[in-house]
Amino acid sequence: MHDFNAVGETYVRFMKYYPRSDDEESKTNSVWLKGHTDFGSITILWSQPVSALQILSPDGKWRWVRHVENALVINAGDAMEFLSGGFYKATIHRVIQPPSDQRGYTRLGVFYFAIPDDDVRLVPMSESPVLQKHGIRRRFEDSEAPTAEVWRKGRTAAYGQSNLKKAEENGVEEEYINGVLVKHYN
Numbered sequence: 418m419h420d421f422n423a424v425g426e427t428y429v430r431f432m433k434y435y436p437r438s439d440d441e442e443s444k445t446n447s448v449w450l451k452g453h454t455d456f457g458s459i460t461i462l463w464s465q466p467v468s469a470l471q472i473l474s475p476d477g478k479w480r481w482v483r484h485v486e487n488a489l490v491i492n493a494g495d496a497m498e499f500l501s502g503g504f505y506k507a508t509i510h511r512v513i514q515p516p517s518d519q520r521g522y523t524r525l526g527v528f529y530f531a532i533p534d535d536d537v538r539l540v541p542m543s544e545s546p547v548l549q550k551h552g553i554r555r556r557f558e559d560s561e562a563p564t565a566e567v568w569r570k571g572r573t574a575a576y577g578q579s580n581l582k583k584a585e586e587n588g589v590e591e592e593y594i595n596g597v598l599v600k601h602y603n
Contacts, residue, residue, distance in 0.1 A: 434525075453510070467523075472509065504553075536565075590603065
């Protein structure tokens with residue numbers, strides 16, 4: 418599933434975020450990256466002292482991810498949600514302007530995106546005793562489930578290119594990718 422020698426798109430990314438001007442912040446309403454889920458299975462982020470990452474909690478409120486020295490932040494992605502039959506939910510997260518006492522600092526992000534091998538079909542692991550006990554939520558019929566490659570390419574090709582439709586939820590926009598509803602949170 419995450420075979421080092423198989424064809425896939427697991428990668429590491431280094432991102433440097435520079436402080437923005439008040440004019441730039443007002444144009445984006447202080448949102449640097451809209452709320453979304455990652456398309457892979459797991460994303461590992463090295464905790465950083467300049468805050469900007471928030472997660473959407475079950476109560477519908479955005480919460481800061483607190484910095485812990487020498488710690489890792491782990492986000493589940495779409496592939497993990499599909500493969501676990503919904504047992505693990507993809508983490509909805511966003512990047513926004515840091516708190517006022519941290520806005521003058523440059524923020525360095527180090528991310529590891531673990532993505533299943535291209536040929537992995539994103540169907541629940543129905544043989545798992547844990548999933549059998551807790552129930553399996555299927556997003557597709559097994560025969561129609563996309564491979565990791567198809568899902569990844571669909572998500573990346575649509576990013577910034579599709580016409581998002583306003584959802585009934587406040588501040589949410591939607592699109593369908595490979596028959597799956599994908600939400601973007603403002």
